[in-house]
Amino acid sequence: MEEKNIFNDHMTLHPLVKIIGLGNTSYILNELKSKYGRIISIDKFDGNRVLSFNGEVMGIFIVDGYFNGLSEAVSVFADKVQLLLVFSTQEVTFPKGVDSLMVGNTTELYSGIRAILDNLQLPNQISIDFYDICKILRNSGKFNVLSIEQEGESPITTAVPKIDQWYKGMNGNKLLINFVHNPNNETQLMMDDFSSLSEWVESLTQKIDIVWGISFADSMRRESIRIDIITTYNELKS
Incomplete structure (x- = not known):
C-alpha cells in the first residue's frame, strides 16, 4: 500500500x-x-x-x-x-x-x-520523508550526491559498479538511496536487483546508517529507473 x-x-x-x-x-x-x-x-x-x-x-x-x-x-x-x-x-x-x-x-x-x-513531493511506495532527510543530513558536515538513470534488464545491478566507483575514496557514514520510476514502468524491479545493491552496502567496511525509498514520477521515461544516492562524509581518504 x-x-x-x-x-x-x-x-x-x-x-x-x-x-x-x-x-x-x-x-x-x-x-x-x-x-x-x-x-x-x-x-x-x-x-x-x-x-x-x-x-x-x-x-x-x-x-x-x-x-x-x-x-x-x-x-x-x-x-x-x-x-x-x-x-x-x-x-x-x-x-x-x-x-x-x-x-x-x-x-x-x-x-x-x-x-x-x-x-x-513525489508519491511513493516506500516513503522517505523530511524526518528521514534530517536523519541523514542534520549536523553531517559535507555530503555528495550521485544520480544515475538506467534502463534495460536488471537496471539496479547494472548501476552497482558505477555506484561503487563513485563512492570509492569517500569515508561515508550515512546513505540515503531512493529509486525513482514511472508508475507504468515497463522494467520490472526484481528482488535480485535490490539484493545486488544491498550486498554492495554490506560489503562496505565502515558502519553505515542507511535510508531506502521508492518514488513514482510520471515525467520519467517508462523504460527508465533513476537511482539517487546521498552520502555524508567527514573527509576524503588518501
Whole structure:
C-alpha cells in the first residue's frame, strides 16, 4: 500500500522549503521554481536586500561563483529552520549554523537538490520523508550526491559498479538511496536487483546508517529507473 508523504498533506499551505540563490544562480532557481513551485519559495540575495522567512522548515542556499555574504545570509535562517543546507560550485568556509554542505558543478548541484526535493513531493511506495532527510543530513558536515538513470534488464545491478566507483575514496557514514520510476514502468524491479545493491552496502567496511525509498514520477521515461544516492562524509581518504 502506498504511504503518504508528509509534505503532500501540506501542499495547500505555505511553502516548506526556502531556497536562496547567491551569485549566478538565476538559471537553476528558475528550473527549481518550475518543477517544485508548490513546496518551495525562492529568493535571490545580493548582499543588500533583506531576506524573508515565512515559517519554512528547510533552508537551501545555492552559491555559484565567489560570494562573500554567505555567512550573513545564513545567519537569518540558522535558528529558524529545522535543516539548513548549502550547495556551492566552489569550496567555501563552512558557515556557522549550516547542517551540511555539498560542492560540485551546477549540474551536480541541481541533481543533489532534486534528490532531496523529489522525496518531499513525489508519491511513493516506500516513503522517505523530511524526518528521514534530517536523519541523514542534520549536523553531517559535507555530503555528495550521485544520480544515475538506467534502463534495460536488471537496471539496479547494472548501476552497482558505477555506484561503487563513485563512492570509492569517500569515508561515508550515512546513505540515503531512493529509486525513482514511472508508475507504468515497463522494467520490472526484481528482488535480485535490490539484493545486488544491498550486498554492495554490506560489503562496505565502515558502519553505515542507511535510508531506502521508492518514488513514482510520471515525467520519467517508462523504460527508465533513476537511482539517487546521498552520502555524508567527514573527509576524503588518501
